[in-house]
Amino acid sequence: MNIVDLIFSRSTAAxxxxxxxxxxxxxxxxxxxxxxxxxxxxxxxxxxxxxxxxIGLNAPSSxxxxxxxxxxxxQNACFVPIPNELTTAERAQLARSTALDAIVHAQNAEEWRIxxxxxxxxxxxxxxxxxxxxxxxxxxxxxxxxxSKGIVISHETLLARITAANEGLRIGSQDRVLWVLPMAHHxxxxxxxxxxxxxxxxxxxxSDPKVMIEMMRSHGATVMYGSPYHYTMLxxxxxxxxxxxxxxxxxxxxxxxxxxxxxxxxxxxxxLTQGMGIxxxxxxxxxxxHSKDKPTSIGQPxxxxxxxxDDGELMLRGPGIFDAYLTPWQPREAVLRDGWFATGDxxxxxxxxxxxxxxxxxSVINVGGLKCFPxxxxxxxxxxxxxxxxxxxxxxxPALGAMPTADIIPQDASAPPAVIELRKLCQExxxxxxxxxxxxxxxxxxxxxxxxxxRY
Amino acid sequence: xxxxxxxxxxxxxxxxxxxxxxxxxxxxxxADFFEAGxxxxxxxxxxxxxxxxxxxxxxxTELSRANFRSGLAMAALVxxxxxxx
Numbered sequence: 001m002n003i004v005d006l007i008f009s010r011s012t013a014a015x016x017x018x019x020x021x022x023x024x025x026x027x028x029x030x031x032x033x034x035x036x037x038x039x040x041x042x043x044x045x046x047x048x049x050x051x052x053x054x055i056g057l058n059a060p061s062s063x064x065x066x067x068x069x070x071x072x073x074x075q076n077a078c079f080v081p082i083p084n085e086l087t088t089a090e091r092a093q094l095a096r097s098t099a100l101d102a103i104v105h106a107q108n109a110e111e112w113r114i115x116x117x118x119x120x121x122x123x124x125x126x127x128x129x130x131x132x133x134x135x136x137x138x139x140x141x142x143x144x145x146x147x148s149k150g151i152v153i154s155h156e157t158l159l160a161r162i163t164a165a166n167e168g169l170r171i172g173s174q175d176r177v178l179w180v181l182p183m184a185h186h187x188x189x190x191x192x193x194x195x196x197x198x199x200x201x202x203x204x205x206x207s208d209p210k211v212m213i214e215m216m217r218s219h220g221a222t223v224m225y226g227s228p229y230h231y232t233m234l235x236x237x238x239x240x241x242x243x244x245x246x247x248x249x250x251x252x253x254x255x256x257x258x259x260x261x262x263x264x265x266x267x268x269x270x271x272l273t274q275g276m277g278i279x280x281x282x283x284x285x286x287x288x289x290h291s292k293d294k295p296t297s298i299g300q301p302x303x304x305x306x307x308x309x310d311d312g313e314l315m316l317r318g319p320g321i322f323d324a325y326l327t328p329w330q331p332r333e334a335v336l337r338d339g340w341f342a343t344g345d346x347x348x349x350x351x352x353x354x355x356x357x358x359x360x361x362x363s364v365i366n367v368g369g370l371k372c373f374p375x376x377x378x379x380x381x382x383x384x385x386x387x388x389x390x391x392x393x394x395x396x397x398p399a400l401g402a403m404p405t406a407d408i409i410p411q412d413a414s415a416p417p418a419v420i421e422l423r424k425l426c427q428e429x430x431x432x433x434x435x436x437x438x439x440x441x442x443x444x445x446x447x448x449x450x451x452x453x454x455r456y
Numbered sequence: 457x458x459x460x461x462x463x464x465x466x467x468x469x470x471x472x473x474x475x476x477x478x479x480x481x482x483x484x485x486x487a488d489f490f491e492a493g494x495x496x497x498x499x500x501x502x503x504x505x506x507x508x509x510x511x512x513x514x515x516x517t518e519l520s521r522a523n524f525r526s527g528l529a530m531a532a533l534v535x536x537x538x539x540x541x
Contacts, residue, residue: 368500399516400500424477432497437504 003136003155004034004074007195015173017195019219020203021211023063027198030067037109038071046114048101051076052131054138056095056103056117058082061183063203064108066191069183072104073155078135081184097150097327098138099123125329133323137188139279150326151279153188161282161320162193164304168286169248171223173198178221178246180206180230181253189282190225199223209233217242227253228260231272235260240267250286252277255357261295274298276357281341282320290354297354298347308340311448313361314347315340363393363455367433368400374455377404377436380429386410386417391445391453392436406436407445416441460509462534464527470509471527475501485528490521499524510534 011017013028025033041047048055055077059065072079080098082091095103095117106112130152137153153161171177177194179201194201202219204212212234216224224246226234231251234240243249249264251272265271271291276298277283285307287299301307305318317339324331335341346358365372374392381390389409394402410416419439426435446454460466464485471489472479475498483492502524506512512534523533 395504397500397504398514399503399519403500403504420473420477423474427477432495432501435501437501438508 001134001155001159002074002076003158003192003196004070006159007070007192010196011198012173015198016200018063018066018201018203019176019215020063021205021215025063025067030070033067033109034070034074037067038074041071041104041114042075044114046102046116048116050101052078052135053101054078054080054098056080056082056098056100057106057184058084058103059106059108059112060084061181061203061206062108064106064110065183066195066201067109068104068106068112069187071109073136078130078138080138081187083182083184094140097124099125099127124327129329130324130326135323138326139188149328149330151322152324152326154323157320157323158188158192159196161189162196164302164319165189165193165283165286166197167304168283168288168302169193169223169250171197171199175199175223176202176219176221178202178204178212178216178224178226180204180212180224180226182206186225186252186277189277206230209237213237213239213242216246222247224249225252227251228256228272229253231264232260235263235267241269243267244269246270248273250275256296258296265292265295271295276355278343280322280343281316281318284316284318285355287354290352294350294352294354297350297356299355300353301355307355309347309349310340310342311452312346312348312358312454314343314345314355314357316343317341359455361455365392365394365402365404367397367403370431370433372404372434374404377406377426377430377434378453380426381406381408381422381436384417384422384425386412386415387422389445393455395437404434404436405438405440407440407442409443409445410441413441413443462510462531464531467530467534468527470505471502471530474505483527486526488525489527490525494524502530506530506534 008031011027013026015027017027017030018025055072057068057072059068069079080100082094099119100117102117103115104112105115133152134154134156135152136155136158139151171194177199191201202215202221204215228251234243249270249272251274256272256274261272272295273287273291275283275286284305285298285301287297289300290297305316308315321332321341344361346361348356348358365374377392378390381387387408388411391407392404395405397403422439448454468483476493479492503514506514523529
């Protein structure tokens with residue numbers, strides 16, 4: 001199964017697919033432009049001569065980004081978006097960990113070159129096993145665990161998640177979606193979803209709210225996908241009220257605050273719908289019922305999904321969960337517990353069944369860009385005979401953002417260990433940036449319901 | 457008024473107690489902390505200790521090596537805050 005073939009087998013050739021400031025393509029024109037591009041790619045001497053090669057795409061967000069991405073996918077190559085904000089070292093790391101076979105460097109669908117990539121060592125995963133999954137995408141989470149794992153999404157999984165997400169979004173051929181987000185980060189459960197459901201995608205410049213509103217008006221947008229940043233910017237426009245004609249405005253990428261939600265509603269009469277989009281599962285939760293009275297909630301699970309809290313952690317079960325982690329290789333079955341995916345997000349639920357995100361389960365302390373794992377520091381502290389329990393957390397620092405600090409339950413409250421001894425122990429065992437600044441003796445530490453240290 | 461006197465001696469004591477436990481006895485007011493092993497992460501930690509112990513909020517613009525070079529330099533940095541307060 002190939003998602004691109006499926007898109008065009010369902011589409012109406014004359015119906016508009018993409019509208020941007022420089023290019024307008026009907027579904028028929030998009031298919032022709034994609035096929036021309038795909039044929040030129042596969043004829044290029046640098047195109048890898050192997051089954052299901054892994055192809056990086058380095059291109060600006062544009063109508064032709066869609067053409068290029070579909071061209072790669074249509075040839076049964078595995079598509080690896082390369083975000084343009086990555087440093088040279090991070091790009092090299094991405095190319096190495098996904099064992100990229102080639103990178104397409106493109107200005108548009110006509111001007112591009114293919115760079116064949118060679119590696120000093122074989123891939124860290126079994127290529128045959130990856131290939132057997134029918135992989136469409138490899139994406140990286142901007143996760144907080146430091147080492148990003150690489151998330152494999154097959155054509156089948158992609159179809160399952162866009163089908164499930166659309167039970168909430170209800171995008172159809174009559175919809176015109178105003179799009180302002182970076183395509184290297186948002187593509188699968190958005191642009192692929194709109195194309196599969198025959199809608200029109202209107203690409204507006206991300207930093208120009210005036211043009212966004214003009215395009216929204218002139219092309220009759222019905223749905224918008226953006227971040228709180230875009231909605232704040234739009235709220236400041238004199239003609240913001242015209243956005244009130246949208247039937248749905250989805251807020252994603254980062255947390256929507258009450259202030260932004262109220263500002264946008266007061267200017268447009270429209271309530272922002274926050275969703276929880278995650279690379280591992282698509283769009284399982286969306287605030288369709290309570291956008292007006294509870295805008296900061298991510299809402300309720302869409303019909304295909306089950307959601308629960310396990311000791312405060314948000315757990316998901318449903319269709320379209322990723323196929324595997326790439327490095328280290330972990331197939332879906334090895335990651336899920338009875339079908340449940342642990343998101344790593346701490347959440348709360350109210351009496352209406354509306355969920356709210358409250359933080360991350362593993363609170364890594366970011367010391368000026370260096371990652372400090374509290375558990376590692378706590379283990380060192382607990383190795384001191386005078387320490388019964390320890391909790392390391394972040395303390396705000398004016399130059400570095402945060403530094404670690406420790407709360408300690410001593411074995412004997414009447415004779416706690418000397419602070420200088422604890423500090424020396426940490427200095428001997430840990431990098432300087434991980435050494436807690438302060439050592440506060442306490443009688444208890446905050447715990448979760450099941451008795452684990454509460455980290456939020 | 458801070459509870460602890462601000463002097464090169466109390467600064468050297470703070471540095472020894474926190475980031476440089478092996479600072480030799482008799483370390484002089486003008487001796488160089490960096491030569492004794494202080495590094496930029498140590499300076500970042502001292503920023504927090506100065507605030508806790510002396511109420512000195514170090515402005516990011518004051519994070520120069522010169523301000524943390526010696527007990528004397530650090531005392532001058534903290535006194536500047538107190539004098540100006």
